[in-house]
Amino acid sequence: MNILGISGSLRHGSYNTALLHAAGALMPDGANLEVFPISGFPEYNDDVRAAGLPVPVAAFREAVRAADGLLFVTPEYNRSIPGMLKNAIDWISRPPEQPFNNKPVAIMGASRGKLGTIMANHHLRQILVYLNAQMVNGAEVLVGEAALKFDAEGKLTDEATARFIAEHLLRLKDLILRTRG
Numbered sequence: 001m002n003i004l005g006i007s008g009s010l011r012h013g014s015y016n017t018a019l020l021h022a023a024g025a026l027m028p029d030g031a032n033l034e035v036f037p038i039s040g041f042p043e044y045n046d047d048v049r050a051a052g053l054p055v056p057v058a059a060f061r062e063a064v065r066a067a068d069g070l071l072f073v074t075p076e077y078n079r080s081i082p083g084m085l086k087n088a089i090d091w092i093s094r095p096p097e098q099p100f101n102n103k104p105v106a107i108m109g110a111s112r113g114k115l116g117t118i119m120a121n122h123h124l125r126q127i128l129v130y131l132n133a134q135m136v137n138g139a140e141v142l143v144g145e146a147a148l149k150f151d152a153e154g155k156l157t158d159e160a161t162a163r164f165i166a167e168h169l170l171r172l173k174d175l176i177l178r179t180r181g
């Protein structure tokens with residue numbers, strides 16, 4: 001079972017990318033995480049899309065299409081998702097055969113603040129529901145006060161958070177199995 005991991009932060013030392021790597025180490029049996037960095041995408045232009053997807057965008061589209069499931073880990077920027085993440089999703093969202101259709105997806109997020117990305121989580125959920133992705137619903141992995149939960153090397157040190165992440169990944173695995181029928 002191949003899970004494609006997508007971080008919504010380009011920042012070196014990003015808590016969200018650190019959270020994504022922590023999730024990679026907590027994958028359930030039979031599942032593995034491949035991280036796809038969504039850096040270097042041009043801004044969306046429908047004329048360019050119609051002429052042919054730029055190389056990194058085409059690679060992203062193919063990676064999403066081929067994955068059994070997706071794990072988005074995103075910061076919250078001004079109570080929504082970062083523009084570059086929306087831009088990456090927009091690029092590969094046009095029909096025919098847009099790759100989010102029926103794709104099992106889980107979302108997590110980390111923030112220095114106490115509220116821990118709840119608005120970004122729900123905005124991303126709204127976008128992906130529109131694209132007919134199958135979402136892990138219910139419990140949300142919102143890692144607030146991230147500076148207290150990762151060490152200086154970006155290693156997750158909070159055991160309760162690790163347990164919660166592992167449970168969320170099990171929910172994603174279960175959703176993938178159910179979506180396969």
Ligand code: FNR
Pocket residue numbers: 009010011013014015016017075076077078079080110111112113115116117
């Ligand atoms: C933020 N941050 C932030 N945090 C939050 O909880 N809610 C928010 O609405 C915002 N808004 C926001 C806007 C912009 C432009 C920036 C740069 C930052 C703070 C943010 O959560 C914090 O910088 C995280 O550390 C960013 O995630 P990474 O880069 O560490 O993964």
